[in-house]
Every structure is written in structure tokens, then in C-alpha cells.
Amino acid sequence: MRIAMIGSGYVGLVSGACFADFGHDVVCVDTDIAKVEALRQGEIPIYEPGLSSIVTVNAAAGRLVFTTDLTAAVSQAEIVFIAVGTPSRRGDGHADLSFVYAAARDVAEALDGFTVVVTKSTVPVGTGDEVERIMRGANPEADFAVVSNPEFLREGSAIEDFRRPDRIVVGTGDQRARTLMAQVYRPLYLNEAPIMFTSRRSAELTKYAANAFLAMKIAFINEMADLCERAGANVQDVARGMGLDKRIGPKFLNAGPGYGGSCFPKDTVALVKTGQDHDVPLRLVETTVAVNDHRKRSMSRKVIAAMGGDVRGKTIAVLGLTFKPNTDDLREAPSLAIIQALEDAGARIRTFDPKGMDAARELLPGVTFCEDAYDAATGASGVVIVTEWNAFRSLDLPRLKVLMATPVLVDLRNIYRRKEVEAEGFHYESVGTLAPGDAERLADAAE
Structure with a gap:
């Protein structure tokens, strides 16, 4: 399949490289010219065990390409993943969705034929609805479906997590999108990775709920540690x-x-x-x-x-x-x-x-x-x-x-x-x- 990955940060680069390793044709898009040029030269901007070799092998095979040309990448893609940053917004702690929304506008203007647009970034519940509204406004004639597919990658173990995930969560109510998402993840069927199809809002909230629950486990055992020190x-x-x-x-x-x-x-x-x-x-x-x-x-x-x-x-x-x-x-x-x-x-x-x-x-x-x-x-x-x-x-x-x-x-x-x-x-x-x-x-x- 032809995939465009918008954003070549941690999630975008790992996901793009792994999809290419599955045999898909992947174009990673980034606005940072220096980063794109470095990636073309095989220089990896982050440290993640195993990532450098996967990028090198698939780039050499022509399955993984890096570019700043979003229009060309999106117009040829069957699936577009938005994997840009959603940092805490300065001042109030809300997720800063400006990069997601900007990518949605750019993607909408470049669409050519039916395309599945996937939010891979971690976004609050309801973001997919706003992404769809923005895209409809930017290109009313476009034929697309907005899907939520949150990532569950652990830094330091991301390659293994992508290849052998506990689950793959896909949020969509569009049957065409569901079929294409099943195809893009089909190489994982041999590993018996369960694909969970649900609503877009449920998928978005699943990511936050999972991270919050794991964070609570850490906070809980740390409080128990303090009690252990006092209680013997x-x-x-x-x-x-x-x-x-x-x-x-x-x-x-x-x-x-x-x-x-x-x-x-x-x-x-x-x-x-x-x-x-x-x-x-x-x-x-x-x-x-x-x-x-x-x-x-x-x-x-x-x-x-x-x-x-x-x-x-x-x-x-x-x-x-x-x-x-x-x-x-x-x-x-x-x-x-x-x-x-x-x-x-x-x-x-x-x-x-x-x-x-x-x-x-x-x-x-x-x-x-x-x-x-x-x-x-x-x-x-x-x-x-x-x-x-x-x-x-x-x-x-x-x-x-x-x-x-x-x-x-x-x-x-x-x-x-x-x-x-x-x-x-x-x-x-x-x-x-x-x-x-x-x-x-x-x-x-x-x-």
C-alpha cells in the first residue's frame, strides 16, 4: 500500500520505518528541511534500538522516502497518517492541537481520490470530529474518511512493540476505511495481534485512559514505597x-x-x-x-x-x-x-x-x-x-x-x-x- 506519514518525529519515524519494513511504500513528510536531508543521509535524529538499521535497509530498497513535499506525498497515498506533536499547551495544560489541525488543512488540499486520513498523534476525545470539519471546509469535494489509530509504543522498545503489539485500536465507522486499515496491518496477523475496531471517540479516549492508568500504577507503588519505609x-x-x-x-x-x-x-x-x-x-x-x-x-x-x-x-x-x-x-x-x-x-x-x-x-x-x-x-x-x-x-x-x-x-x-x-x-x-x-x-x- 502507498502510505504518507506526516511528521518524522518519534512516532512518525518509527511507524513509517516499520510500515516500510512490512513491505508498504512509505513517504515520511516533515517541514524541517535539515531533518529531512539528514534522514536521507541515514542520520537518525533520535535514539531507539534497532531503528537505524530498519531505516537504512528500507530506504535503500526504495520503500522508505523522506521529503518536504506534502502535496506530492498525499496525492499518491491511499492512507495518510498524521503523526505530529501534541505537546502540553503553554499556560493551561491542554493538548496543543495546532500542528494536527494545520496538517489536516494541508492534507485536505492535497487529496486525490478516496483516502483514509488517520490521526496517529495522541489527541483528546473529539479531535477527529474537528479534523473532519477542518478538512471538509478546506476541500468540500474531497473523498476521505478520518480514522483514529493511537500508538502504544514504549520508548526503548518501540520496534518490538510495533511488530508484536498487545492490540491495534482503530476508530472508524466507515467500512471502506475499515477495510484499508485491516490491509495495512495484515502483516501482523501472523503474530496474532488483535485489531479492535471501535468508534473514533472511543479510540481517542482509549489512549489517554491507558496512559493514565499506567501512570496511576507508578504513583501508587511509589506511595506504597514511602509507607514501607515508615512501617518496616x-x-x-x-x-x-x-x-x-x-x-x-x-x-x-x-x-x-x-x-x-x-x-x-x-x-x-x-x-x-x-x-x-x-x-x-x-x-x-x-x-x-x-x-x-x-x-x-x-x-x-x-x-x-x-x-x-x-x-x-x-x-x-x-x-x-x-x-x-x-x-x-x-x-x-x-x-x-x-x-x-x-x-x-x-x-x-x-x-x-x-x-x-x-x-x-x-x-x-x-x-x-x-x-x-x-x-x-x-x-x-x-x-x-x-x-x-x-x-x-x-x-x-x-x-x-x-x-x-x-x-x-x-x-x-x-x-x-x-x-x-x-x-x-x-x-x-x-x-x-x-x-x-x-x-x-x-x-x-x-x-
């Missing part, structure tokens, strides 16, 4: 006991410094605003947003407490800047809030991240960027693990201790075992767990 329990045991219940499941029950990234922060806020617009207060989602914002700030206090309550003039090594491993994305990353708070408290920061340092240099001008974890730890009064990159999971602890001024390890991702770290002479702090004897002391104090 172990949050990892609690999470495992919960996760073994098939109704709950184990995913997104890892206590840590809070969620970040391009989706959860903006989508939870946008969903709250949508609820307000419809006079339906979403109290659970509102609380999730508040809990997560507080969580990031509270982690800096945890680090300061581990350093004896005062970090002024001390050097702290922060390992991990991106909001999760296997990405270079720093949007709403917990590391940014933690580092800012530590700097405000007078600490000097040395840091290392396998993929996120280029983007971080502009965001963190006062930070020293290092060659590796050991370079970052040199002279530090404490090491803080913020992102669970594999490179940090098996650090040479004796070597680390020799390099540090004070052997303190604050593990905000619980990737180490307390006994192993303390056996090397470190003071160890984790999330939602206690040192041996702390539970007994808490019980004695309660009595």
Missing part, C-alpha cells in the same frame, strides 16, 4: 505479592523517582483538562499528577538525608539522566528535578548517561559531564542511580569506593542488593526498603 516493610516484596495477582500484573510496579518522558506527564494533564471540559472531575488522575510531581522533589531530600542532611560544597555523582533506559529522551525526566534541587542545596554535580548527555548539556549548564560512571564518581561524596541503564547494574563497587570521597550509594531504582553493597563498605539507601534492624527499631518506637 519491603516494597519489592509488596509489589511482587501484588503483581502475582493476574488482575493486577507485575508491570509498572517498580518503585522509583517517578515517571517522566513524552507521554505520561502531558497525557495525564491533558486528560484532567478534558474531564474538566466535560464537567467530569477525574480525581484519581489529578492526584496521580500531584503525587508524581511531589515524588521527584522528595527524591532530592532522600539524597540529602543519605549525605548526612547537608550537601553544601559536596560533589554528588548522578548516574542516568534520561527518563528511562534505551532512549535519549529527557522530557520531564526525574533527573532534572533532582539535580536542580541538589544544586539549589549547594551540591556540585558530576554526571554520566550513555545516550542523554548531548541533550542535557543545554538543560544543565552547571553540571560536569563525564566519560563514564567511574569518572563521575571521582571525588564524589555520594553516587545516585537515577536511571537503570544496564551499564549501571554491575558496577565495580571496590573500584567505585576507592574513587569516592565518601562511600554512599543512593539507589533510586533498587537495582542492587543491600547486603552486597554494604559488604563492600558502602552506606546504601534504596526506595521502599530498610536496612536490617530498622523494622525492629520502628516497631520498638511504635510501642
Whole structure:
């Protein structure tokens, strides 16, 4: 099939490359001339494992093309995906749909014959109706159907998620559109990926509801971690006991410094605003947003407490800047809030991240960027693990201790075992767990 992908950002580039890998002819359109030229040269603007090779192979085969010419791409396409950004609108938190609406107008004017126009961007419920209205106004004679097909790609695992999705949600009431959407995803039938056809509005809301629910799981287990620390329990045991219940499941029950990234922060806020617009207060989602914002700030206090309550003039090594491993994305990353708070408290920061340092240099001008974890730890009064990159999971602890001024390890991702770290002479702090004897002391104090 002939596909036009409007937008070559994270969602557009991954989706376009994967569709091309299925054998479809894909043209990715972007207004950024420099980006398009870089993509033509094989330069990938984002880090996503496996993406570079897929782009290279399919571009060489002629199935994946990059252009700034929207009219030519759309006029030849059977399906047009709109995959532009929908960031939080400055001032009120609503999703900024200006890029979606602008793309809809441009697409409408370029249509030639029946075309399925798909909103792949994350958009509030009802956006498809407005997209259709805009397109009808821009080109009353055009023959098209507007479909919602939200993406469910996890950064760092996007290729696998596209190839083996849990589900494919398609919102349309048009039979012609339904037939074409089934054809474009037919290569996934062998993987038995379920395609769920529903109304356009239901599809739009499904994306927000899914992200908000996962965000709530993270916020919930983080609150349980705080309770575990006060009550003498172990949050990892609690999470495992919960996760073994098939109704709950184990995913997104890892206590840590809070969620970040391009989706959860903006989508939870946008969903709250949508609820307000419809006079339906979403109290659970509102609380999730508040809990997560507080969580990031509270982690800096945890680090300061581990350093004896005062970090002024001390050097702290922060390992991990991106909001999760296997990405270079720093949007709403917990590391940014933690580092800012530590700097405000007078600490000097040395840091290392396998993929996120280029983007971080502009965001963190006062930070020293290092060659590796050991370079970052040199002279530090404490090491803080913020992102669970594999490179940090098996650090040479004796070597680390020799390099540090004070052997303190604050593990905000619980990737180490307390006994192993303390056996090397470190003071160890984790999330939602206690040192041996702390539970007994808490019980004695309660009595």
C-alpha cells in the first residue's frame, strides 16, 4: 500500500520505518528541511534500538522516502497518517492541537481520490470530529474518511512493540476505511495481534485512559514505597505479592523517582483538562499528577538525608539522566528535578548517561559531564542511580569506593542488593526498603 506519514518525529519515524519494513511504500513528510536531508543521509535524529538499521535497509530498497513535499506525498497515498506533536499547551495544560489541525488543512488540499486520513498523534476525545470539519471546509469535494489509530509504543522498545503489539485500536465507522486499515496491518496477523475496531471517540479516549492508568500504577507503588519505609516493610516484596495477582500484573510496579518522558506527564494533564471540559472531575488522575510531581522533589531530600542532611560544597555523582533506559529522551525526566534541587542545596554535580548527555548539556549548564560512571564518581561524596541503564547494574563497587570521597550509594531504582553493597563498605539507601534492624527499631518506637 502507498502510505504518507506526516511528521518524522518519534512516532512518525518509527511507524513509517516499520510500515516500510512490512513491505508498504512509505513517504515520511516533515517541514524541517535539515531533518529531512539528514534522514536521507541515514542520520537518525533520535535514539531507539534497532531503528537505524530498519531505516537504512528500507530506504535503500526504495520503500522508505523522506521529503518536504506534502502535496506530492498525499496525492499518491491511499492512507495518510498524521503523526505530529501534541505537546502540553503553554499556560493551561491542554493538548496543543495546532500542528494536527494545520496538517489536516494541508492534507485536505492535497487529496486525490478516496483516502483514509488517520490521526496517529495522541489527541483528546473529539479531535477527529474537528479534523473532519477542518478538512471538509478546506476541500468540500474531497473523498476521505478520518480514522483514529493511537500508538502504544514504549520508548526503548518501540520496534518490538510495533511488530508484536498487545492490540491495534482503530476508530472508524466507515467500512471502506475499515477495510484499508485491516490491509495495512495484515502483516501482523501472523503474530496474532488483535485489531479492535471501535468508534473514533472511543479510540481517542482509549489512549489517554491507558496512559493514565499506567501512570496511576507508578504513583501508587511509589506511595506504597514511602509507607514501607515508615512501617518496616519491603516494597519489592509488596509489589511482587501484588503483581502475582493476574488482575493486577507485575508491570509498572517498580518503585522509583517517578515517571517522566513524552507521554505520561502531558497525557495525564491533558486528560484532567478534558474531564474538566466535560464537567467530569477525574480525581484519581489529578492526584496521580500531584503525587508524581511531589515524588521527584522528595527524591532530592532522600539524597540529602543519605549525605548526612547537608550537601553544601559536596560533589554528588548522578548516574542516568534520561527518563528511562534505551532512549535519549529527557522530557520531564526525574533527573532534572533532582539535580536542580541538589544544586539549589549547594551540591556540585558530576554526571554520566550513555545516550542523554548531548541533550542535557543545554538543560544543565552547571553540571560536569563525564566519560563514564567511574569518572563521575571521582571525588564524589555520594553516587545516585537515577536511571537503570544496564551499564549501571554491575558496577565495580571496590573500584567505585576507592574513587569516592565518601562511600554512599543512593539507589533510586533498587537495582542492587543491600547486603552486597554494604559488604563492600558502602552506606546504601534504596526506595521502599530498610536496612536490617530498622523494622525492629520502628516497631520498638511504635510501642
